[in-house]
Amino acid sequence: MTNAGQSGYEARQLIRAGRHTGQTSGMAPGFVQANLAIIPAAQANDFLRFCVLNPKPCPLIGHSEPGDWRLPALGRDIDIRTDLPSYRVWRDGKIATETDDITSYWRDDLVAFLLGCSFSFEAPLLEAGLTLHHHELGTDVPVYRTSIPTAQAGPFHGPMVVSMRSFKPADAIRAVQITSRMPGVHGAPVHIGLPESIGIQDLDRPDYGSPVPVPAGELPVFWACGITPQAVVEAAGLEFCITHTPAHMLVTDLRIADLSVL
Amino acid sequence: MTNAGQSGYEARQLIRAGRHTGQTSGMAPGFVQANLAIIPAAQANDFLRFCVLNPKPCPLIGHSEPGDWRLPALGRDIDIRTDLPSYRVWRDGKIATETDDITSYWRDDLVAFLLGCSFSFEAPLLEAGLTLHHHELGTDVPVYRTSIPTAQAGPFHGPMVVSMRSFKPADAIRAVQITSRMPGVHGAPVHIGLPESIGIQDLDRPDYGSPVPVPAGELPVFWACGITPQAVVEAAGLEFCITHTPAHMLVTDLRIADLSVL
Known part of the structure; x- marks a missing residue:
């Protein structure tokens, strides 16, 4: 694999610098990649309950404090606003835009949820x-x-x-x-x-x-x-939220073995 | 279940006494039941190798010394000649007879193999x-x-x-x-x-x-x-051997949990 030996941190640095812009499949072999849903605080407790009730589609591996773009438990120096190659910004349950940087959309009430990925x-x-x-x-x-x-x-x-x-x-x-x-x-x-x-x-x-x-x-x-979660955000008609673009994930510093049992 | 609380030992005593003559399905819940193949010593090493090579159809859970009808590792006071409700005696790869007692067929060179059962x-x-x-x-x-x-x-x-x-x-x-x-x-x-x-x-x-x-x-x-093993004994055309009759098993003193992992 061409990315053999690449760490999660190294993968994120490439993405943040705009030097990797496509899918994350195959990046940082052995490191966990995660789906993203960024939900306003008003709906965040319901979304947390949704994940807990539906652990197979929504296996929660981490979430941020409201307004905080860092996720120290998932990786060194993560900035959730810049470290994925592509984001979807949703308004009223529809995709409003896709972008590689959500800094200009960030708000003090946003909570980032990271979910395990196949x-x-x-x-x-x-x-x-x-x-x-x-x-x-x-x-x-x-x-x-x-x-x-x-x-x-x-x-x-x-x-x-x-x-x-x-x-x-x-x-x-x-x-x-x-x-x-x-x-x-x-x-x-x-x-x-x-x-x-x-x-x-x-x-x-x-x-x-x-x-x-x-x-x-x-x-x-x-x-x-x-x-x-994207199908659910659509069905809920949520006024505002942000997700990753499918196959464009957050690459974390967690090892796959960290999320394995037995 | 009507046999709730019945031990493997109690099930074998009923069978030995001729008070249970049918299938063993449902007897002694929680205790391991086993398939039987009794093979002459001349072919016993090959049969042992066959089990080791084919652990999914032939998961070996115990075997006797040549000529010994006891299996102390599998249960108290087992007599493999009388403790199954029905046996098949095979000659030249064909079923010669079915019987509930193989004492009269016993020989000093016979080795009993017991295999896990679904x-x-x-x-x-x-x-x-x-x-x-x-x-x-x-x-x-x-x-x-x-x-x-x-x-x-x-x-x-x-x-x-x-x-x-x-x-x-x-x-x-x-x-x-x-x-x-x-x-x-x-x-x-x-x-x-x-x-x-x-x-x-x-x-x-x-x-x-x-x-x-x-x-x-x-x-x-x-x-x-x-x-x-019965299909294999048939294909091998073995001069002599004895098996259980399908669904008429040895009920052991092993707990199912003893054979479980994880």
């Missing part, structure tokens, strides 16, 4: 010898809205969003075992094999990411996805 | 709230020969035999997690979802046990099965 469990899957087809194709993982409801907290409600990777059945079983050890980054899959039973009508038409064909003899396996 | 992992599945359809129907679990080869050791070779239980997908994922903790009783499933890819053409026609329909919205999940 990038962190892909490394152990690859180390176990499993094949990830979206890596082979050089595309994003396909992501779908489902008919699985999240548990509501205040204004936050909506469908669970899932990512899909397909495997031969014996490898799917290995993938369940491996990701079960990592509840901090979505944990075990939420579904396997029968997409129509969770409201996915056409695997070839993902709601986010890129389509990735499922080869004959393989089963689609679905993990709860950190894009769920 | 009955032991059904209790934790039920405790987790999962439904086992063959229990609802009051039948045996369906068991199939597959196209998955075992690793050969001396004369011992042949297809892996698997048992099938179907679940809704989320419950199938739970079943993988729960049985992964129990490598001593077959461990995680070997297959899920696509029976034809392991050589099973028709789920309604099991090779052993009873057919159990797979409801719409469920996936068939397959575990390596302790009947594998």
Whole structure:
């Protein structure tokens, strides 16, 4: 991997300086990457409850004090306003703009929530010898809205969003075992094999990411996805909030092993 | 459960006395039940190697000294000649007879091998709230020969035999997690979802046990099965050996927790 040996801190410095502008997949191997939701203090307690009630799509790995852009528990010198390659600014439940710097949007009442990301469990899957087809194709993982409801907290409600990777059945079983050890980054899959039973009508038409064909003899396996908060923010019609742009994550100083059990 | 509180020792005493003559499913809840293969000393080392090479179908939990019918490590006062409700005596790879007492067949060169049994992992599945359809129907679990080869050791070779239980997908994922903790009783499933890819053409026609329909919205999940040695004995054409009759097990004094990890 070209980024072998890169630390989370080094990855963030590249991003902050504008020297890395794309997806963060493959940066700082072994370090945890995180989904971002920045919520005004008025709704922040409800969002915290939403995460606690829905730990599979929203595994909370850290949050800031209101108005504070630092996250010392997640990494040295983090500035959440500049350290992701791309942000979405939302108004009234719709994407108002995408930007690489949210300093001008910052307010004293904003709370940053960081949620575990499936990038962190892909490394152990690859180390176990499993094949990830979206890596082979050089595309994003396909992501779908489902008919699985999240548990509501205040204004936050909506469908669970899932990512899909397909495997031969014996490898799917290995993938369940491996990701079960990592509840901090979505944990075990939420579904396997029968997409129509969770409201996915056409695997070839993902709601986010890129389509990735499922080869004959393989089963689609679905993990709860950190894009769920974006579907929820949309459903809530929140007046104002900020998220990461999908696949453009905060790279932290946490080791993947720090979020693993067993 | 009507046998609640029954110990392994109590179950064996009932069987030895001829007061329990049927299957052992449901006896002595919480105690490990075991598959039996009694092999002449001339082939016993090869059979031991076969078990070591194939731990998923043949998880070895104990074996006797040649000619010794006792198994003190597995239970108080076990007499392997009388303590199972039904045995199969094999000659030249074929079942010669079934009997409830093999004392008259015993020889000084026989070695008893005891292998973990899926009955032991059904209790934790039920405790987790999962439904086992063959229990609802009051039948045996369906068991199939597959196209998955075992690793050969001396004369011992042949297809892996698997048992099938179907679940809704989320419950199938739970079943993988729960049985992964129990490598001593077959461990995680070997297959899920696509029976034809392991050589099973028709789920309604099991090779052993009873057919159990797979409801719409469920996936068939397959575990390596302790009947594998019987298929292997048949393929080897062994001059003489003795096994249990399927579903008629040795009930041991081991607790299921003794064979669990994590």
